Amino acid sequence: MNILIIGPPGVGKGTQAKLIKNELGIIHLSTGEILRKEIENKTKIGIKAKLYIDKGEFIPDLTILEIIQRRLAFSDCSKGYILDGFPRTLPQAIGLDKIITELNQNLDIAISLTADEKVLEKRLIERSLKDKRSDDMPAIIKKRQKIYWKRTAPLLKFYKSKGILKQVNGLGKIHQITINIMNLLK
Ligand code: AMP
Numbered sequence: 652m653n654i655l656i657i658g659p660p661g662v663g664k665g666t667q668a669k670l671i672k673n674e675l676g677i678i679h680l681s682t683g684e685i686l687r688k689e690i691e692n693k694t695k696i697g698i699k700a701k702l703y704i705d706k707g708e709f710i711p712d713l714t715i716l717e718i719i720q721r722r723l724a725f726s727d728c729s730k731g732y733i734l735d736g737f738p739r740t741l742p743q744a745i746g747l748d749k750i751i752t753e754l755n756q757n758l759d760i761a762i763s764l765t766a767d768e769k770v771l772e773k774r775l776i777e778r779s780l781k782d783k784r785s786d787d788m789p790a791i792i793k794k795r796q797k798i799y800w801k802r803t804a805p806l807l808k809f810y811k812s813k814g815i816l817k818q819v820n821g822l823g824k825i826h827q828i829t830i831n832i833m834n835l836l837k
Contacts, residue, residue: 652760653732653734654758655760656733657764657803657807657810659768660792660799661771661772662764662765664764665735667828674833675836677731681736683735684736686700704785704786709802712746715737715743716747719746724754741802765819775787
């Protein structure tokens with residue numbers, strides 16, 4: 652099963668994607684995590700990505716699409732995957748369609764995790780104290796939220812028109828949210 656999970660910063664995409672991955676025995680692909688690893692290893696992509704991430708801005712679509720195109724062609728993706736944090740823009744979504752068609756794959760479901768923005772802002776500030784992410788500072792958090800509504804939220808319409816969008820409340824007990832998602836995958 653190939654899944655993607657969409658939602659505003661802090662809604663718990665990463666947490667849920669990891670739990671779903673374990674439930675289904677599929678691969679979890681987080682572009683944010685891939686980029687943070689590239690930064691840690693000081694690769695060419697990492698050095699470039701840091702400039703955008705630290706400002707709370709998106710990495711250019713072509714760079715992200717190249718990373719995903721390479722990764723989805725790995726044989727471990729044949730058992731299924733959950734995409735987390737990608738696609739984030741319409742060109743990325745269109746690019747993904749092209750990539751998966753070329754690889755003879757398809758997307759089964761797009762899960763939209765929803766939550767109140769104020770609650771998420773508080774969550775992200777709390778996370779910043781724990782994880783020390785360079786993009787979890789109040790001003791950057793606000794910017795990331797704004798960019799989400801402008802550039803990523805339109806994807807909900809895109810996947811709704813394809814008939815694969817399902818919405819799940821992202822607030823509540825982590826375990827219950829996972830159950831709610833799993834029920835949609837049956
Ligand atoms: P995340 O861990 O998903 O919150 O991603 C952290 C940061 O990495 C984002 O704020 C962006 O700067 C960058 N990033 C991650 N995924 C993408 C993507 N699909 N497109 C553009 N930038 C991305």
